[in-house]
Amino acid sequence: MSITQDQQLTDIVIGDLMISSEKVAHVQLNNPLEHALLVLVKSGYSAVPVLDATYKLVGTIGKTVILNEILGLERFEFEKLSEMQVKDIMNTEIPTLSKDDTFMDGLKSVINYPFVCVTDDEGYFDGILTRRAILKYMRKDYYLSKNM
Ligand code: 2BA
Numbered sequence: 001m002s003i004t005q006d007q008q009l010t011d012i013v014i015g016d017l018m019i020s021s022e023k024v025a026h027v028q029l030n031n032p033l034e035h036a037l038l039v040l041v042k043s044g045y046s047a048v049p050v051l052d053a054t055y056k057l058v059g060t061i062g063k064t065v066i067l068n069e070i071l072g073l074e075r076f077e078f079e080k081l082s083e084m085q086v087k088d089i090m091n092t093e094i095p096t097l098s099k100d101d102t103f104m105d106g107l108k109s110v111i112n113y114p115f116v117c118v119t120d121d122e123g124y125f126d127g128i129l130t131r132r133a134i135l136k137y138m139r140k141d142y143y144l145s146k147n148m
Pocket of ligand 1: 019023024025026043044045046047048049114115128130131132133
């Protein structure tokens, strides 16, 4: 984050607040579900972005959708974890932001999603904006404005 103290809330853009791509856990389209579940469990996140082989954003995948998919009538069908791939069940209906979008664009987008992916004009993955980053910045801005 590169925010200076005198920056107004309205000056802030998504690029200032996002977690950059190299720090974001992700999986790839063709990964087996087993790998995705491993990444999710080991990282501790409920959901992570899905990228293609060229690092373009294609969706997100979460623990719940994987567990639902392997849940059979009487047991977990663990064999599905190696038979199925991330692309078979990932969520492709996701909002995106760009680095130049405003703080308010970000605030609106994290009302319904715990994180929103940030992409460039060609769809390459730049990072994520989390609900935490927005709330943290709003709290900071509130205290700064109280002390002015
Ligand atoms: P969740 O995994 O459901 O996490 C919800 C909140 O719990 C996070 O909110 C964070 O405050 C805390 N949390 C969870 N796992 C954590 C961990 N390993 N280290 C530190 N704090 C953790 P946010 O920070 O607002 O993140 C919202 C969502 O963004 C997360 O939801 C996760 O799906 C995704 N996310 C955040 N950081 C990520 C990263 N570096 N790589 C991949 N996905 C990330």
